[in-house]
Amino acid sequence: RLLIIDFGSQVTQLIARRLRELNVYCEIHPYQKVTETFLTAFSPKAVIFSGGPDSVVRDGSPRPPKAVYDLGVPILGICYGQQVMMQDLGGTVEAGESHTAEFGRAYVTPTEQRIDLLNGWFLDGREQVWMSHGDHVSKLAPGFEVYGTSPGAPFAITADLDRRFFAVQFHPEVHHTPNGATLYENFVKLAGFSGDWTMGAYREEMIQKIRDQVGDKNVICALSGGVDSSVTGILLHEAIGEQLTCVFVDHGLLRLNEAEQVVKMFRENYNLKLIHADESELFLGELEGVSDPETKRKIIGKLFIDVFQKYANEIEGAEFLAQGTLYPDVIESVSFSGGPSVTIKSHHNVGGLPEKMGLKLVEPLRELFKDEVRALGHELGLPASFIGRHPFPGPGLAIRCPGEITREKLEILRKADAVYIDQIRKHGLYDEIWQAFAAILPMRTVGVMGDGRTYDYALALRAVNSVDGMTADYYPFTHEFLGETSTRIINEVKGVNRVFYDCTSKPPGTIELE
Numbered sequence: 001r002l003l004i005i006d007f008g009s010q011v012t013q014l015i016a017r018r019l020r021e022l023n024v025y026c027e028i029h030p031y032q033k034v035t036e037t038f039l040t041a042f043s044p045k046a047v048i049f050s051g052g053p054d055s056v057v058r059d060g061s062p063r064p065p066k067a068v069y070d071l072g073v074p075i076l077g078i079c080y081g082q083q084v085m086m087q088d089l090g091g092t093v094e095a096g097e098s099h100t101a102e103f104g105r106a107y108v109t110p111t112e113q114r115i116d117l118l119n120g121w122f123l124d125g126r127e128q129v130w131m132s133h134g135d136h137v138s139k140l141a142p143g144f145e146v147y148g149t150s151p152g153a154p155f156a157i158t159a160d161l162d163r164r165f166f167a168v169q170f171h172p173e174v175h176h177t178p179n180g181a182t183l184y185e186n187f188v189k190l191a192g193f194s195g196d197w198t199m200g201a202y203r204e205e206m207i208q209k210i211r212d213q214v215g216d217k218n219v220i221c222a223l224s225g226g227v228d229s230s231v232t233g234i235l236l237h238e239a240i241g242e243q244l245t246c247v248f249v250d251h252g253l254l255r256l257n258e259a260e261q262v263v264k265m266f267r268e269n270y271n272l273k274l275i276h277a278d279e280s281e282l283f284l285g286e287l288e289g290v291s292d293p294e295t296k297r298k299i300i301g302k303l304f305i306d307v308f309q310k311y312a313n314e315i316e317g318a319e320f321l322a323q324g325t326l327y328p329d330v331i332e333s334v335s336f337s338g339g340p341s342v343t344i345k346s347h348h349n350v351g352g353l354p355e356k357m358g359l360k361l362v363e364p365l366r367e368l369f370k371d372e373v374r375a376l377g378h379e380l381g382l383p384a385s386f387i388g389r390h391p392f393p394g395p396g397l398a399i400r401c402p403g404e405i406t407r408e409k410l411e412i413l414r415k416a417d418a419v420y421i422d423q424i425r426k427h428g429l430y431d432e433i434w435q436a437f438a439a440i441l442p443m444r445t446v447g448v449m450g451d452g453r454t455y456d457y458a459l460a461l462r463a464v465n466s467v468d469g470m471t472a473d474y475y476p477f478t479h480e481f482l483g484e485t486s487t488r489i490i491n492e493v494k495g496v497n498r499v500f501y502d503c504t505s506k507p508p509g510t511i512e513l514e
């Protein structure tokens with residue numbers, strides 16, 4: 001296995017991700033934890049030093065134990081990691097001045113001699129890389145040579161081939177270094193990794209980690225039926241079985257048959273201990289007469305916590321709360337992954353729960369990106385229809401029903417949404433679209449059906465493509481599709497006589513209507 005020593009870079013997890021893509025198993029450990037004893041016990045086959053925010057010229061700045069250089073295994077130092085290596089081994093690093101600092105895109109060109117680390121590099125004579133450094137190496141450590149230079153970093157790529165120590169000034173793990181993955185591939189190859197690690201192995205490791213963390217204590221998990229919480233629940237169930245209780249809070253704002261489907265899937269396929277908390281009366285009661293979007297959200301958020309707490313209190317000896325937090329949820333606030341200084345940005349849907357209830361967190365997906373969670377879900381046997389589901393917001397249909405929420409409107413909305421999604425599936429578009437749903441508008445309009453006048457609700461259909469939900473483009477359905485869908489909804493759903501298609505992108509619109 002490969003050890004990543006984390007010096008606090010914001011993109012350390014991306015190194016791990018690049019390695020997982022190469023089917024290489026790695027672990028990230030904060031530098032404070034990596035002592036000589038730790039190194040011996042870990043026995044890495046290769047080591048990577050991450051970047052970091054500190055300056056190596058500062059006294060007391062983060063270092064690895066010197067013993068790391070005597071392990072006889074390949075080491076790759078990145079950015080701060082390069083500077084650490086140079087200074088530790090007898091080179092010189094100079095503190096940043098404005099003319100030597102380099103941030104953003106740069107181009108590295110090769111020196112004369114080619115090395116295995118750079119196989120597949122410089123095919124066009126130069127490589128685009130991402131730089132982000134203030135300090136720079138000014139004198140190489142003995143044994144090192146330069147293999148690539150950039151205008152701001154004469155020592156952009158350096159190596160001591162005898163000891164298999166490599167050190168680069170840029171960040172090969174980020175997308176802005178387009179050929180960066182190749183560099184990691186070459187590194188793990190020369191370190192002797194066969195690349196046969198799989199998501200199946202990750203699953204086993206996660207299970208062991210959960211067992212180590214939880215011991216014989218009980219865990220509760222808020223299951224929403226979304227991919228993240230589902231994968232979290234199943235993983236925990238595999239790890240600790242009966243010690244886990246999942247609570248599925250049904251706030252009465254779910255889609256057609258959704259609650260039944262979710263509960264059935266988990267009970268039948270996984271035999272999970274699952275409490276179906278049907279609290280729709282409570283939620284809908286409190287929401288009666290409320291039409292302000294923020295007030296709605298606040299009511300739902302608060303009730304969710306109250307309800308969850310009520311059920312959790314009935315579970316004896318629960319000391320842990322499991323959450324499906326993903327890496328992008330923590331990326332902004334992590335200073336050292338898994339380290340003592342981590343600030344947790346709680347999942348917005350259960351925000352505030354752990355603090356309020358005095359629970360410790362179990363977050364098995366903290367290191368993963370969405371697509372990796374899907375792969376893990378697949379590995380755990382979650383049906384493909386579950387894994388590929390469009391995102392669904394915590395407040396549910398409440399934010400797709402602008403104005404006052406009534407049971408009548410919710411019923412119309414559920415039926416219309418089901419027809420719309422059925423249409424999308426029938427046309428083979430579901431997986432092409434990031435998120436699609438119907439919303440019911442707070443207005444009635446006049447229509448004519450048969451020989452009679454109608455005065456019914458209007459619907460808005462929404463479909464967007466997006467990468468992360470932060471920005472989005474409306475989906476360009478054909479007119480045929482829209483016409484057919486409108487006809488079907490009006491014919492099949494009583495109470496609707498008009499259908500609009502929302503062709504607003506984000507910005508200026510948001511994806512949800514509220």
Ligand code: XMP
Binds near residue numbers: 514
């Ligand atoms: P907006 O409407 O802000 O939505 O453009 C962006 C993405 O976030 C989802 N969304 C939520 N998800 N709790 C959630 O779990 C929420 O309160 C919430 N509000 C919006 C929305 O469905 C879209 O995918």
